[in-house]
Amino acid sequence: MPRPTAWSPEPLERPTxxxxxxxxxxxxxxxxxxxxxxxxxxAIRHYDGKDNLGNSLPALALESGFGxxxxxxxxxxxxxxxxxxxxxxxxxxxxxxxxxxxxAHKAWTPAxxxxxxxxxxxxxxxxxxELETLLHQALVTPKVAGCIxxxxxxxxxxxxxxxxxxxxSKHRFFATLSTLAKPTxxxxxxxxxxxxxxxxxxxxxxxxxxxxxx
Amino acid sequence: xxxDTFQIARFRGIQSLALEGLSRVNMIVGAxxxxxxxxxxxxxxxxxxxxITRDDWLPxxxxxxxxxxxxxxxxxxxxxxxNLEAPIELQALQGGLxxxxxxxxxxxxxxxxxxxxxxxxYLQMESPWDIRxxxxxxxxxxxxxxxxxxxKGGVHHFTAPxxxxxxxxxxxxxxxxxxxxxxxxxxxxxTARQDQITALLNKADPRIKRIQVxxxxxxxxxxxxxxxxxxxxxxxxxxxxxxxxxxxIGMAEAKGGVFLxxxxxxxxxxxxxxxxxxxxxxxxxxxxxQVFATTxxxxxxxxxxxxxxxxxxxxxxxxxxxxxxxxxAVRIVNDQLARMVESGWEVR
Numbered sequence: 001m002p003r004p005t006a007w008s009p010e011p012l013e014r015p016t017x018x019x020x021x022x023x024x025x026x027x028x029x030x031x032x033x034x035x036x037x038x039x040x041x042x043a044i045r046h047y048d049g050k051d052n053l054g055n056s057l058p059a060l061a062l063e064s065g066f067g068x069x070x071x072x073x074x075x076x077x078x079x080x081x082x083x084x085x086x087x088x089x090x091x092x093x094x095x096x097x098x099x100x101x102x103x104a105h106k107a108w109t110p111a112x113x114x115x116x117x118x119x120x121x122x123x124x125x126x127x128x129x130e131l132e133t134l135l136h137q138a139l140v141t142p143k144v145a146g147c148i149x150x151x152x153x154x155x156x157x158x159x160x161x162x163x164x165x166x167x168x169s170k171h172r173f174f175a176t177l178s179t180l181a182k183p184t185x186x187x188x189x190x191x192x193x194x195x196x197x198x199x200x201x202x203x204x205x206x207x208x209x210x211x212x213x214x
Numbered sequence: 215x216x217x218d219t220f221q222i223a224r225f226r227g228i229q230s231l232a233l234e235g236l237s238r239v240n241m242i243v244g245a246x247x248x249x250x251x252x253x254x255x256x257x258x259x260x261x262x263x264x265x266i267t268r269d270d271w272l273p274x275x276x277x278x279x280x281x282x283x284x285x286x287x288x289x290x291x292x293x294x295x296x297n298l299e300a301p302i303e304l305q306a307l308q309g310g311l312x313x314x315x316x317x318x319x320x321x322x323x324x325x326x327x328x329x330x331x332x333x334x335x336y337l338q339m340e341s342p343w344d345i346r347x348x349x350x351x352x353x354x355x356x357x358x359x360x361x362x363x364x365x366k367g368g369v370h371h372f373t374a375p376x377x378x379x380x381x382x383x384x385x386x387x388x389x390x391x392x393x394x395x396x397x398x399x400x401x402x403x404x405t406a407r408q409d410q411i412t413a414l415l416n417k418a419d420p421r422i423k424r425i426q427v428x429x430x431x432x433x434x435x436x437x438x439x440x441x442x443x444x445x446x447x448x449x450x451x452x453x454x455x456x457x458x459x460x461x462x463i464g465m466a467e468a469k470g471g472v473f474l475x476x477x478x479x480x481x482x483x484x485x486x487x488x489x490x491x492x493x494x495x496x497x498x499x500x501x502x503x504q505v506f507a508t509t510x511x512x513x514x515x516x517x518x519x520x521x522x523x524x525x526x527x528x529x530x531x532x533x534x535x536x537x538x539x540x541x542x543a544v545r546i547v548n549d550q551l552a553r554m555v556e557s558g559w560e561v562r
Contacts, residue, residue, distance in 0.1 A: 059551075068535070
């Protein structure tokens with residue numbers, strides 16, 4: 001019998017829903033909103049990968065509480081190789097619901113009676129990349145960043161299939177994790193960021209400002 | 215008969231509600247007081263008005279206090295906001311509301327309600343109310359049944375009839391009427407059906423080997439072989455096994471019609487739910503029964519989704535949502551239901 005395991009979603013009894021791409025994003029935004037003291041205002045759901053946004057949004061709209069409690073919906077997606085293409089995918093999913101789509105990254109629009117909708121493309125609405133791009137930039141020092149670039153270049157020269165597209169930032173992120181005092185994964189990082197220093201990184205400034213406003 | 219749309223007007227807490235796009239198996243969920251059981255009551259009353267004389271008529275469960283005054287009020291509360299001026303209207307359609315063809319409509323009206331001094335007389339004399347069932351099929355009158363409802367809450371006189379639609383009901387009652395079950399067991403037209411039911415109970419409790427009718431001096435009862443040196447009367451089995459027995463026999467009783475299950479999960483351990491749903495799925499198909507089941511249980515929904523995954527068109531979930539006086543039905547099917555259940559999103 002399918003059952004939620006790692007994550008038991010809170011009821012949709014909060015005014016805002018963040019609809020994010022995957023479970024990593026879900027845990028990241030959970031921590032970010034807790035850091036901002038806004039977790040009790042925002043419910044988070046994920047659509048299990050960018051290919052599932054189109055069929056997950058109708059299901060989300062049918063969830064108990066969506067039609068009665070939810071006033072704002074933010075769809076979050078990775079830019080991958082094109083921020084513009086990612087935003088278009090968000091608007092296409094919204095329009096398929098016969099709702100009005102927002103005109104631009106971070107902009108709000110009344111999509112449907114009683115519902116405002118916005119789209120946010122990671123890492124910043126302009127650049128290629130994804131969540132891991134931000135995390136890598138937040139964790140790595142300039143000097144270590146050079147080491148990681150050199151490491152990936154060396155690996156590539158010696159036959160390792162390290163891609164050169166937007167996914168390279170994921171490789172950078174995972175390489176960065178191996179340089180920490182206690183090697184861990186994304187969840188480990190997020191579990192250890194109780195203090196403000198992690199979130200004080202300038203790379204999160206735009207995102208946190210947006211999350212304060214939702 | 216397969217109902218595609220069921221429409222309810224002015225019945226109990228429901229001013230107006232349409233369940234469109236019904237399937238073979240229909241789950242009904244929703245918060246407390248959303249109207250789930252009222253939908254089953256409406257279906258039961260629609261399918262077989264004569265059920266109002268029976269102990270398993272679902273509204274009868276609300277009539278436990280049969281003091282005269284409360285009984286009078288109870289009958290009245292079957293009408294929305296106790297407005298007796300407008301009739302209750304229950305209608306089954308083939309197709310949707312706009313293009314649907316009415317298969318059958320049942321209207322229930324009060325022709326004589328005690329008022330003022332007369333009401334006092336009624337209270338003292340326990341005189342009956344006059345209620346009328348007006349039945350039409352495909353827009354043409356098909357029956358006009360007067361009913362005298364006893365002031366004490368029972369039915370004084372009812373000339374109805376036959377079932378309009380074959381019907382079975384599984385209530386949340388714990389007690390099993392082993393005499394009635396024995397009668398129904400005896401009417402099962404195929405021994406294969408009896409074998410299927412025995413196999414179902416055996417899955418729930420492998421000790422169960424045989425079910426048989428035992429003739430006693432006063433009546434016949436249903437009893438079960440569990441490997442002991444004597445048979446056990448069915449009413450001494452565990453609550454879940456008794457309910458499974460009532461469910462499986464009740465579905466056979468509903469052949470070609472409608473089977474209603476109130477609070478589907480009651481009495482069943484969650485590990486048994488896939489077995490129960492598998493039986494319901496197969497029996498509904500073989501017997502051409504349309505099933506309506508209420509539930510509050512996430513496990514019941516998840517296991518239904520799992521069992522119907524390959525025949526997802528045969529399962530629809532309706533969530534009733536009440537907004538002030540209005541109730542709407544949110545219909546959830548196929549991929550959306552799968553997405554919600556597999557993600558643990560709140561369907562209920």
